[in-house]
Amino acid sequence: MQLKVIDHPCVWDRFVMGNPDAAFTHLFGWRRVIASVYQHKPVYLAAVEKGSIAALVPLFRFSRPFYPPEYISLPFFDHAGIVGKSQKAGQFLLEKAWxxxxxxxSAGLNVRQDTNFDLSGLTLTGRRPKIFTEKTGLTIALAPDPRQMLAAFPAKLRSQINKGIKNGLTWDIGGAKLLPAFYKVFARNMRDLGSPVHALCFFKTIFSVFPGQALICVIYHRGIPAAGGFVFRFKNRLVNPWASSLRQFRSLNTNMLxxxxxxxxxxxxxxxxxxxGRSSKDASTFRFKQQWGPQQTPLSWYTWAGDRHRSPGETLSISPWQKLPLGVANIAGPRVRKHISL
Structure with a gap:
């Protein structure tokens, strides 16, 4: 078995599309999105056996001011750890990558894994991983017909959805044309939460790199964007990495609709x-999503600390951020967000 750097999207994505455990974040295009928007250096590695990929992992050399660089798979997302044909191939890949x-x-290696690989026993030059398990993925099995899906929800949930429609809410679903409306809601909500916002060009680049796979849903109240969700189609699923709503409209059941x-x-x-998407256990977003009856998938973030490891104490909640004027927050947010890997 050999370690190889993969620079060919077709070779990489062929393995991703053929592996049932691969996530949308494993697609080669995220290399271009993150590198071009936030300038983190990608290193896409594969374990190759007899000329074929046996395992792969997308890594980025993640830089922060005043801190040593850290290798992360994958910054800004829930999980994009090892995808492979065997535990042996996955362990070989990480040992060689280290x-x-x-x-x-460096500061070390951070691998964000779902349940497909247990890396808790893997030591790298004598180091055992620190394991973060406070986040969980939530998925809903879909019915073939929307009416059947709606009927399967509890009566209270159906009533809340219908109240949103009775309250005069409307919606639109489409591509990049809806990005300004979505971002208006998303940026305002992030500021209100005290979180630096992703750059607008981050989402524009996603549409450019993944034409036809990214979509936006916007909920309106009297023509004003009140809530928005960014979704990504991958294989047999629709993934929702980002969703936001404005507080002044939530009593109208914008989130439910x-x-x-x-x-x-x-x-x-x-x-x-x-x-x-992900939620921290027992957080308000977790409780909201639980209403829909999702299946939970534990997420494990493994960190092998390097000799230069210093924890930056990352958080997306910065209390003083809530007090910034929206225009200032939108300009400063992406410059801060690029250095927060969560």
Whole structure:
């Protein structure tokens, strides 16, 4: 078995599309999105056996001011760890990556994994991983027909969805044309939460790199964007990495209608799964998503600390950020967000 750097998207994505455990974040295009928008250096590695890929992992050399670089798979997302044909191939890949990238002399290596690979027993130059398990993935199995899907929800949930419609809410689903409306809601909500916002060009680049796979759903109240969700079609599922709503409209059930329209879209696309993204256990977003009856998938983030490891104490909640004028927050947000790997 050999370690190889893969620079050919077709070779990489052929393995990703053929592996049932691969996530949308494993697609080669995220290399271009993250590198071009936030300038983190990609290192896409594969374990190759007899000329074929046996395992792969997308890594980025993640830089922060005043801190040593750290190798992360994959910054800004829930999980994009090892995808492979065997535990042996996956362990070989990380052992070789650790040595080849000289992770020992950096801040270390962070691999965000779902349940497909247990890396808790893997030691790298004598180091055992620190394991973060506070986040979980949430998915909903879809019915073939939206009416059947709606009927399967509890009566209270259906009533909340219908109240949103009775309250005069409307919706639109489309591509990049809806990005200004989505971003208006998303940026305002992030500021209100005290979180630096992703750059607008981050989302524009996603549409450019993944034409036809990214979509937006916007909920309106009297023509004003009140809630929005960004979804990504991958294999048999529709994934929702980002969703936001404005506080002043939430009493109108904007969130309920937004999630129903995204689920309805997934049904109409004949997909099998609606992926609600990650949530911290017992957080308010987790409790909201629990209403829809999702299946939980534990996420494990493994960190092997290097000799230069210093924890930056990352958080997306910065209390003083809430007090910034929206225009200032939108300008400063992406410059801060690029250095927060969460």
């Amino acid at each position: 040595k080849t990238l000289d992770c020992k002399n 937004l999630y129903w329209q995204m689920i309805r879209l997934a049904c109409n696309l004949n997909l099998d799964i609606f992926d609600m």
